Amino acid sequence: MSISSALTNAMSGLTASARSAEVLSSNIANASTEGYGRRTLSVSAGQYGYSGGVSLNGVTRHVNPVTIAERRLADAGQQMTSNTSAFYTRLERLVGTPDQADSLSGLLADFESTLATATGAPDSDVRLANASLSAERVVEGFNEASAGIQKMRSEADDQIGGMIKDLNQLLEQTEDLNRKISLAINQGYETAALEDARHVVLDKIGELVPIRTAERDRGAVALYTTNGAVLLDGKAAEIEFSAAGTVMPHMTAGNGMLSGITINGYTMRIDSQKGALAGGAIGAQFAIRDEYAVQAQTDLDAAARNLVERFQDPTMDPTLGAGDAGLFTDAGLAFNVADETGLAGRLELNNLVDLDGAGETWRLRDGLGAATPGDSGDASQLNRMLDAMREQVVPVSGGYGGKAVAMTELGGKFLSSVSGARVQAELDETFASAQLVTLEELELLDGVDTDQELQRLMLVEQAYAANARLIQAADEMMESLLRL
Numbered sequence: 001m002s003i004s005s006a007l008t009n010a011m012s013g014l015t016a017s018a019r020s021a022e023v024l025s026s027n028i029a030n031a032s033t034e035g036y037g038r039r040t041l042s043v044s045a046g047q048y049g050y051s052g053g054v055s056l057n058g059v060t061r062h063v064n065p066v067t068i069a070e071r072r073l074a075d076a077g078q079q080m081t082s083n084t085s086a087f088y089t090r091l092e093r094l095v096g097t098p099d100q101a102d103s104l105s106g107l108l109a110d111f112e113s114t115l116a117t118a119t120g121a122p123d124s125d126v127r128l129a130n131a132s133l134s135a136e137r138v139v140e141g142f143n144e145a146s147a148g149i150q151k152m153r154s155e156a157d158d159q160i161g162g163m164i165k166d167l168n169q170l171l172e173q174t175e176d177l178n179r180k181i182s183l184a185i186n187q188g189y190e191t192a193a194l195e196d197a198r199h200v201v202l203d204k205i206g207e208l209v210p211i212r213t214a215e216r217d218r219g220a221v222a223l224y225t226t227n228g229a230v231l232l233d234g235k236a237a238e239i240e241f242s243a244a245g246t247v248m249p250h251m252t253a254g255n256g257m258l259s260g261i262t263i264n265g266y267t268m269r270i271d272s273q274k275g276a277l278a279g280g281a282i283g284a285q286f287a288i289r290d291e292y293a294v295q296a297q298t299d300l301d302a303a304a305r306n307l308v309e310r311f312q313d314p315t316m317d318p319t320l321g322a323g324d325a326g327l328f329t330d331a332g333l334a335f336n337v338a339d340e341t342g343l344a345g346r347l348e349l350n351n352l353v354d355l356d357g358a359g360e361t362w363r364l365r366d367g368l369g370a371a372t373p374g375d376s377g378d379a380s381q382l383n384r385m386l387d388a389m390r391e392q393v394v395p396v397s398g399g400y401g402g403k404a405v406a407m408t409e410l411g412g413k414f415l416s417s418v419s420g421a422r423v424q425a426e427l428d429e430t431f432a433s434a435q436l437v438t439l440e441e442l443e444l445l446d447g448v449d450t451d452q453e454l455q456r457l458m459l460v461e462q463a464y465a466a467n468a469r470l471i472q473a474a475d476e477m478m479e480s481l482l483r484l
Contacts, residue, residue, distance in 0.1 A: 028450050038063075042058050083288065095141075135328070135353075142347045156285040171231055178198070250342055301341060
């Protein structure tokens with residue numbers, strides 16, 4: 001080997017060592033940077049005329065696409081379950097649990113108890129007033145539960161609008177990064193930094209909706225949802241949604257009063273099973289707005305209907321005529337079976353016994369339709385009202401099944417169904433979180449290990465020193481030749 005060949009080899013080695021040190025330093029500095037993929041310098045044997053040396057082929061970004069894909073799906077699943085769990089936790093706090101006195105079943109039990117107390121002394125104005133006040137608290141419990149459910153539906157509708165806006169922006173960013181990566185490849189530039197940026201954007205998309213990626217020419221990627229909707233393939237899809245603002249019980253996507261979504265102008269499904277965006281944070285909000293909260297409202301309205309009909313029956317109160325409202329009314333009127341939706345929010349205590357108005361509590365004892373007070377010692381009507389609360393009745397609507405139950409038991413079944421749904425949602429969230437943690441740990445195995453990077457850096461330093469010593473030796477030989 002000639003001296004010039006040795007110098008050429010050593011110079012290429014120094015260049016490779018310097019570039020390797022730069023790459024390793026970048027790995028160490030970005031060990032905890034979100035989306036950063038570990039880099040290595042790709043080298044091969046060079047050929048410079050009759051000399052060898054090192055040829056730099058570029059920087060390679062190391063990631064495990066299979067693990068990343070599964071982790072993104074786990075991200076979406078965790079968002080779905082955590083949002084669902086949060087909804088049922090709020091709902092349970094709203095309606096209470098059976099052991100709480102101010103829960104819906106507790107309020108019904110208290111009303112039954114005050115009726116039983118009043119039957120023991122029907123001439124007691126205090127006991128009659130307590131029964132009226134207890135009935136009013138039952139009404140308020142139904143009203144507040146209904147209002148709370150609709151508030152959560154409204155919040156979900158509003159969040160969907162914000163998330164869809166974010167998703168459109170993220171898809172546009174991905175399209176732009178695809179274009180920049182392709183341009184960089186065409187011009188021979190490194191793309192690792194751009195791929196890191198795209199990795200972060202795709203992670204954010206993966207939280208909103210479960211996605212699959214497909215490789216395209218020149219480093220670009222296409223995006224699809226797990227239910228087959230195309231989000232990006234060359235050009236980003238345009239997703240449209242219109243928030244309603246305030247959501248009322250009768251408003252659903254099915255009757256056109258709430259917005260669904262369109263992708264590039266095509267109407268898409270939004271249910272939690274086959275919906276185009278089902279499975280992530282967006283899918284969770286659609287499920288809350290259109291399924292979970294709707295079912296809760298349906299069961300609540302069914303319980304309210306059961307309560308109203310128990311006291312609207314003329315056989316329970318002989319002073320009532322056909323079409324007269326009973327003790328519990330639909331916004332002051334008799335209940336119409338064709339208008340059950342939202343009844344819990346419209347439930348009111350009959351003004352004839354409502355102490356907040358001009359109500360008279362003796363009507364609880366003598367009948368709502370009585371013209372004048374009757375025998376103050378007659379507890380017959382109070383006993384009929386108490387029997388109405390205790391009567392075993394099969395709910396004709398809601399998800400309560402075909403078993404006949406007393407009113408207090410029906411309230412307890414509603415609370416139990418909510419608590420059961422909350423427990424199941426928490427179990428699903430726990431499983432999804434554990435799965436996500438496991439996949440994140442697997443992903444980290446392909447990340448930056450600072451100990452290994454430091455060891456490699458020490459080897460690079462040794463190689464740099466060796467090449468520097470070769471140059472020094474060549475310089476000494478040149479000086480010796482020049483002195484001859």
